[in-house]
Amino acid sequence: MSKVRSLMPAWNHVGSTINYPTMPSQSMGEWQAYLEFIETYFRNRGIKKPLIVEIGIGRGRQKLFYEDILGYDHIGIDHKRPRKPDIRGNSRDPATLNKLKNKLNGREVNLLYIDGRHTYSGVKADYKLYSPLAKNIIVIHDIVFKDHEDTVGEFWEELICQAKKRKIQDRTFIVLIGFYTKRDKKVKSFGPGVGLILLEEMSS
Numbered sequence: 001m002s003k004v005r006s007l008m009p010a011w012n013h014v015g016s017t018i019n020y021p022t023m024p025s026q027s028m029g030e031w032q033a034y035l036e037f038i039e040t041y042f043r044n045r046g047i048k049k050p051l052i053v054e055i056g057i058g059r060g061r062q063k064l065f066y067e068d069i070l071g072y073d074h075i076g077i078d079h080k081r082p083r084k085p086d087i088r089g090n091s092r093d094p095a096t097l098n099k100l101k102n103k104l105n106g107r108e109v110n111l112l113y114i115d116g117r118h119t120y121s122g123v124k125a126d127y128k129l130y131s132p133l134a135k136n137i138i139v140i141h142d143i144v145f146k147d148h149e150d151t152v153g154e155f156w157e158e159l160i161c162q163a164k165k166r167k168i169q170d171r172t173f174i175v176l177i178g179f180y181t182k183r184d185k186k187v188k189s190f191g192p193g194v195g196l197i198l199l200e201e202m203s204s
Helices: 003-007 028-044 062-069 094-104 120-133 152-165
Strands: 051-055 073-078 109-114 134-141 172-176 179-181 187-189 194-198
Touching: 028 134, 028 172, 028 194, 051 120, 062 073, 073 094, 094 120, 109 120, 120 134, 120 152, 134 152, 152 172
Parallel strands: 051 073, 051 109, 109 134
Antiparallel strands: 134 194, 172 194, 179 187
């Protein structure tokens, strides 16, 4: 059994992890699917101790899963003082990027998780600054919020359009979203959506 699945509490379509003291404030199903995906991905590629860099740590509970359960290394970046990031600072400040580079000391980032400012301009700035450091996977959270302009989803769709124009297929886009139908027949999503970009040149 997956290490992740053995720890997750029971959940349903309205389940959020917010009421569980050791869980991040995310959709349970979405969070579990994401962790099981990366657990399998890194295991299949023989990457035994991948490094995760997370921009925007929320309540900071993700580190428990990455380090204590999966055995990965994790660096969290956030600017809010009540939280306890490994690097405190505005992610869009080049000085924060330099702090990360110094901490990395030449080590590769296997997975970059972008979950900072939830606007088109915010996520685009984080992507532009930090994506060159990523070797295997870039994750963008909250890609399905489209109730107003200037959204993360807008930037996610822009990335896909850019990829279609590239002459070489060197990345794969995967979306993790759960859906359910309410009694009024309206379709709702389980969570805000996780977009994964696999940075791999496809074999011909």
